[in-house]
Amino acid sequence: MIGRIPMLVILVASLGLWNPSPILAKEVAETSPKCETRAVKLDTNFPTGNIKSCVTSGKKRLNITLAPEDAPPINCSAWYAFRLTALKPTRVTVNLDYEACGHRYWPKISTDGVTWTNLKKKWVKIEEVDGRKRARLSIKLGNKPLFVAGQEIFPPSKYKLWLNHAAKSPDARQWLLGKSAEYRDIPAMTIKSAEATPREQVVLVGRQHPPEVTGALAMLPFVETLLEDTPLARKYRARFETIIVPMLNPDGVVHGHWRHNTGGVDLNRDWGPFTQPETRLMDGLLRKIAQNPDQKLRLLLDFHSTQKDVFYTIPDEFPTNPPLFIRDWLKRYQERMPDYDVNRDARHSPDRPISKAHAFETYGVPAVTFELGDETDRGLIARIGRESAVAMMETLLATSAPE
The missing domain is CATH 3.40.630.10 (Zn peptidases)
Incomplete structure (x- = not known):
């Protein structure tokens, strides 16, 4: 487990005073890339949420493209953050492909935006294609939406x-x-x-x-x-x-x-x-x-x-x-x-x-x-x-x- 951040946030959460909904609502009007199958849907309608595009491949495979906001990137801080919602508990595959730099941040997951854990190594495959790293994630989804991000969401x-x-x-x-x-x-x-x-x-x-x-x-x-x-x-x-x-x-x-x-x-x-x-x-x-x-x-x-x-x-x-x-x-x-x-x-x-x-x-x-x-x-x-x-x-x- 990564740990909860920051300690004051966790204290408030444990007392029942923390409502994560402000974190989970975008603070500006934006259009989230549409990506939905009969089993799962993806969105980025929350602060820090960002991917360039997403296409589906079958019921349980999502192919995400990530790109910097401006090119060429001055530093390869290859950020990503998205939310997955399943119609019923299932496991899905998410491919992260990068237009620049390649994979940097180990994927982290959370159901509430407060408690975060690293996605286990056995569910992450990093491979290099044409000199650029990309990642394949196998993610188990339950009844709650799941956030996946390069780092803990800190809006x-x-x-x-x-x-x-x-x-x-x-x-x-x-x-x-x-x-x-x-x-x-x-x-x-x-x-x-x-x-x-x-x-x-x-x-x-x-x-x-x-x-x-x-x-x-x-x-x-x-x-x-x-x-x-x-x-x-x-x-x-x-x-x-x-x-x-x-x-x-x-x-x-x-x-x-x-x-x-x-x-x-x-x-x-x-x-x-x-x-x-x-x-x-x-x-x-x-x-x-x-x-x-x-x-x-x-x-x-x-x-x-x-x-x-x-x-x-x-x-x-x-x-x-x-x-x-x-x-x-x-x-x-x-x-x-x-x-x-x-x-x-x-x-x-x-x-x-x-x-x-x-x-x-x-x-x-x-x-x-x-x-x-x-x-x-x-x-x-x-x-x-x-x-x-x-x-x-x-x-x-x-x-x-x-x-």
Whole structure:
């Protein structure tokens, strides 16, 4: 079993307060590819649902074609999400064929959008044709509709639920950063002591890329750790203000895009040009901090997913303020995770319009792309989120306050 996500969602679900219907209804009017036999039907009428097309072959075989929202794909984040409904319990075959990149995400299944499990290996056949991987899935269907997706479905409604819960803390305030191109909310939250006015700001951003769910699964426990009622967290909140933008690309999330927003742009290739409404909001946020003489940006963390756990960082020889924070943070984090190898890739390309490079080049601060593996154990991801947050607070509190 993968595990349930996030823990707060599961708590609410277990109390009978969670109605999954907001997750299962598309938030924009769309036409789902029609694919139906006398035994089973397929649809994508829910947030993150996306395939290009589907054709049937007999009563129990569906052939799905998957394609990126824009070509050529800048990154092979080959997303898919669909729902299968059987007229009666049966087993069906689903073929996943890709116009680009090939199969990447191991199929995951759920009947409620909350609890997810990996489809067992014996029911998945991966083969390579003309240098591109495709997948054949054998799926047992019961009386309930079954969701099949590349990663757990994590739509805007789950962020809203989580933010509403977190904002009950007296040290948290939920607010709206702005609207996306399709006028969806881009939520934000500020964490700081209710009795203090911190001068130092830490900015966390997530979900620039729609399928990168494991980054979100680390970000949530990371933030929850900052809100804990511990001496360390209270001391941190008294000195630092943390601004969280957990889902910068809600349009891409809802549409089930592989990489882009609805403007056909990879948002993490638009920091500098700022051609898109979503990245312009982040530019405005960072500028506002920089222009306030009573505030000082100290760190930017950008949560993502890739094939492995890795921190993409600024090299230590590049001066940042605070100095050598990344080195000291990751050293402390490794000490807290002795049974886990912290993987760091330190590089900098000043011409790349990504969040990490822009924050360093423009504001001189440490900036990190925090990557989680696509298939990293979900329990380990939660631990990574917690322990890296503790190490971050300890390391930041050990730095000198700005004059």
